[in-house]
Amino acid sequence: MTIQNTQALRGLRGKTLISQAREKGRLSLDEADGKALLADFGIRVPRSRLAADAAQAAAIAGELDGPFVVKVVSPEILHKSDAGGVALRLPDAAAVRVAVEEMAQKPLIAAATLDGWLVEEMAPAGREMVIGGYRDPQFGPMLMVGLGGIFVEVLRDVAFRICPIDAADAEAMLGELKGRALLKGARGEAGVDEAALIEVMLRIGGADGLLMTHEADIAELDLNPVIVSATGAVAVDARVILSAPAGAEPAVPVLQDSAGETFRPLFEPRTVAVLGASTKDVGIANTFIRRMKAFGFAGSLYPIHPTAPEIEGLKAYASFAATPEPVDYAYIAVGAERIPNILAEAGGRCRIAQVISSGFGEVEEGKALQEALVEGARKGGVRVLGPNCLGTYSPRGGLTFPSDAPREVGTIGIVSQSGGLTTDIIKRGEWRGLRFSGAVTIGNSADVKPHELVAYYLDDPQTRAIGLYLEDVKQGRAFFEMLKQARKPIVILKGGRSNLGRLAAASHTGALAGDEKGWSALQEQTPAVLVSTVDEFIDLLLALQHFDLHPERPTRAVTLFGNGGGSSVLGTDAFAAVELDVAPYPPEVRERLEAMKLPPGTSVANPIDTPVRTLQEKDGFVAGEILDIVYGQAHPDAVLMHLNLSAFVGRGSVDPIDNLFTVIEHTRAKWPGGAHLALALRTDGSAALDDRRRHYREKARAIGVPVFDEIPAAAKALAGVGHLERRLRAVTG
Template sequence: MNAPLPSPSNLIAAARAEGRSALDEAAGKALLAAYGIRTPRSAVARDAADAERTAAGLTAPFVAKVVSPEILHKSDAGGVALRLQSPADVRAAVEAMAAKPAIAAARVEGWLVEEMIPAGREIVVGGFRDPQFGPILMVGLGGIFVEVLKDVAFRICPVSRADATAMLGELKGAALLAGARGEAPVDREALVDLLVKVGGEGGLLMSLADDVAELDINPVIVSPSGAMAADARFVLAAEPLPDVAETGAEGSRLEAFRPLFEPRSVAVLGASAKDVGIANTFIRRMKDFGYPHQIYPIHPSADEIEGLKSYPSLAAAPEPIDYAYVAMGAQRIPGVLAAAGGRCRIAQVISSGFGEVEDGKGLQEALVAAAQEGGVRVLGPNCLGTYSPRGGLTFPVGAPKEVGTIGIVSQSGGLSTDIIKRGQWRGLRFSGLVTIGNSADVKPHELVEYYLEDPQTAAIGLYLEDVKEGRAFFDLLRSRRATKPVVILKGGRSIRGREAALSHTGALAGDDRAWDALTAQVPAVLVKTVDAFIDVLLALQHLKLRPAKPTHAVTLFGNGGGSSVLGTDAFAEVGLDVSPFEGETLRLLEAMNLPPGTSVANPIDTPVRTLQEKDGWVAGEILDIVYAHARPDAVAMHLNLAAFVGRGSVDPIDNLFAVVEETQRKWPGVAHFCLALRSDGSPELDEKRRHYRDKARAADVPVYDEIPAMALALAAVGHLERQFAMRG
């Protein structure tokens, strides 16, 4: 019955030639078959009588379905009949369906008659074209699980077998695939094979990325004997995906962006000899920050600005410019950069009025073209500046001069100031922070690539609203070059939606599910708030990732019974385990005969009276037992500072830091150590917490204000460790 079928390109070309926006089911199944995906034997009949004759050549039971370019959702129109036992039943079913109002009013091209697939578990496999990342694969349990519970998992294509297996494991109903209520387990390997054929390297979605906008294979029937597609819906793309053009200089990103992070000369455009504008303020802040090289104000007529000799153009400056800060009228900027004559490496355009407003999109295109003419790479426009303590470059006031290991890229200038200042008080120190605004020229992934090459940077943080070249970004993070952890704070996750989706997959793909898929495939973690962003980066500043021992088992140790109980819940909510001790660990801790009110079961609840034993050094004895015998992946200590007020003449907390340092020396690599210092909000205790936070930073310990924040940070560390472990 199944004659040789046209190639995928011919099937799609034929549909487009007929003005179709989707493939009919027969063509869709032929397309699946071309990629080795099993479908039931079938044929298209002209009418009810032909359907009866067609069924006679197939094996019962049968399915009959309407074929119409005007009916995309056949079941909703009453155009599907199942479990037909004879050719005569097929004829009767077609006649009944043809009389239904929605079908009678449509242009019917025929009736698909096929053999009914044996019973099994219903699975939905789908795909869609994400505007940022390209083809995305989806899998979910069928029926109520996808319709109501939305039990689905996504991955960016191409997917590996490991990706496909992990997708199935993420489903809330994954246990059903192993058999439930006496059912036999399904053939998971056959389902994995199907997912790879759809979304793998060289698979359907990758090969037809320019043609397929949305795909539903719904349902796939998977049984102990294999997987078969019962229905397929292909929505064609109106236009091909845009090419990803690699931007910027060839060769090392280290050299390409060295002038940004370590500029040996800075020009300022937009400062005035008469007024004090943002460019004047920038010059003053650079002087206060101690920039060690020359600053050249650029002005068409002024002789001197802010006590510095001024020059009429970038080309007229006494030496080539590494970094130019541009805060002048938007309309004038393209001409100024075009005239740079190759004497300016990087210009950061602070000015707005470009692509962020409809009227400025043309001007933004002109800006990029003019910069290319002048040999300039452009950061921005519509941003605030760059902060690089190693290069003496800053835009916020009072930023720390100490060089750190956290590299930031941000599309928001204002949020960047929050990150720097709030991070400063939390103990975060930066290798650099770049605001990129509209990212008209330099794209986020280029700066990520710089940080990956930069020996000063240990971890990377990104605030993104539009990644610009999502495929290049994804390819970079999944490459072997991505050896450092990435933390992503994504803005606008809930506003894009897919209101015009024509498939189940498309409808389920709202709220930027691609970003969840991304962080399931690469060494990156997604956070929702600035506080969480800083919390995770703080952990990555101090803790060395251990892919061979991903963080899961945690010992919770501190004062306050209620806090310990709530803390255990907080760790459980993020997938970490605070389980009671057993065996030798518990025996040795109980043998310490600690003061009444102490619990050593895990969580270890030690009232202030206990922590004051031996002026706080008792904590070291407890930790030695935990590290030697329990050997957790992490130790999370929490201290309620208010409980120590007026409780004895010795402050045990100062000694605790010595204990922590000694423990880390004695037990290297056994467990991560984090500390939550809880305050009642009084100025006195907040000041003490600041003092202790400085001591903790010196001891290489991340400090949090509350236990849930510490739990979230350790969960992120565990996720990143597992991602690196999968790379081998």
């Protein structure tokens, strides 16, 4: 029988078990059916049979090998142990009969409708594990593994991944467990067969595993415990919670063209229409026209108005049909109720419309109107961004919605579900040195979904790295599958990670699966990093703008070089907190640095602590000699130079920091492909020093060096870089 036929047969048998349970009005499979489902996927389970009463249970025990376990089976009793419905280590048939008779008298069991009693052979001794699964509302099936017993009940020592997983994912999950050493053997105990455990994980969560095969039907799955010993793994308990019968899934729009062709009119529009501008008032659409003019848009601007002959000095047109040319991009800020018909009547003469107006799916009473908007867009052949957003910024296309945005074309692509936050990212990012290939606000994402714009940036040669602000990823499975194959780094600032709402947990898996688990798993399975604040978002994107990533040697070893002993100590702690190493140099490197005979007070152990007096040597060019030894002998993955700017005030006639940029430029040219180099420039908060730091930032940007305000911010960014390098190595092989 072929593999495909085997998989199809497994799916069919499982569907039969699930259908039979649903026909009986059950919300779960009983344990016998749950174990039959596991066995169908090649997972070892104890031999067992279902008995109707104590006498039959004793008879079954006589046909199996003891010792035995007996469990109550009832659709009304999900947690059998809590009801007193489990008896262990029963030596023979007589003990089985007595156990059934005694359990039948328990109050919760006596009051329930029973299917019978499961009699099974006890599994051999081993380490208790828990393997579970659940259907995440955004990403679909997810797998959990953890140490069983007290480790899951109290310590919550578990790891999660989005399905399907592969063997490397399974190994990484085990590596996250604090109790991993117990699997290797501890205090004289033998180690367990980890390969067998990984095989069970793959049969549950792999591409052809149980969770993917029955994705639509299983809400929660709990195998607790799975007994793993030196000779294999056996699932001794199975709890399968069924999902509510699924309705029809909404149709997913299929891109008829490549992402590049679909969204080129957005990022490089030749014709822009504006709906909502007025001859009387200065509304948001009028402001948009004025900003486009000030930004230097070189294409054609077409105000659309039913009666006005002219708006903002531009000839106005009554409709899309009346414009001299088809419209690449339309900015729509009219009453929400008018928009579905406007889109429906576009007649293929508008490629992309951005709906600024609110009053749609973000409020309960607007959900039907949002559906009408999407339907109208389909009819009119328009792709829609929004509604409930602010606009798109594309310096290469002369398109903007913020005022005074930088005109320089950069390499960072942004997709955001918040218009106001995007303005903040653009403006704050500009001051920090970020430059953008584009920034798109998508609001409710009624039509164009985040992953479609990510696809554009992934194919866009102008974009080096992608930043996302998301509250609801919409088509999470498509998003995940795309990111798994991504060959560019992605930074995600996720809003609302704790308020999506969870299914009512009927298992350990459900109870442990908080809203953030899917996103944490996404980070571990794709070249993406989750950040918590706008500052962290900008910091990491700034590093990615300037660094050439090194997947072949992911960032871990760091040289910390600067002035201030206390800052160096605290900086070392900050790097250790994000699992990067500021480790002392080996003797041969220290000897080379000590041979420079630097001024007293200098320490070269790593951190390299250089007082102001040292950095003033040779008007600051001494730093180049130090960096030559670091790059040539120590070979770190990253170098962070940190400077307390206030310590240099009034100290000499030459500014060694200005010369430092020449040093850095020469160092990078001499050691191409060497360690990432970044700066942390600290001030005392005075206006004068903050202005000076702004001057240094511009010099750093010109030579491709990121500047951070503090050492801990740089440490977090470099840790993010290291994670992305490791994940890109996994993608590219």
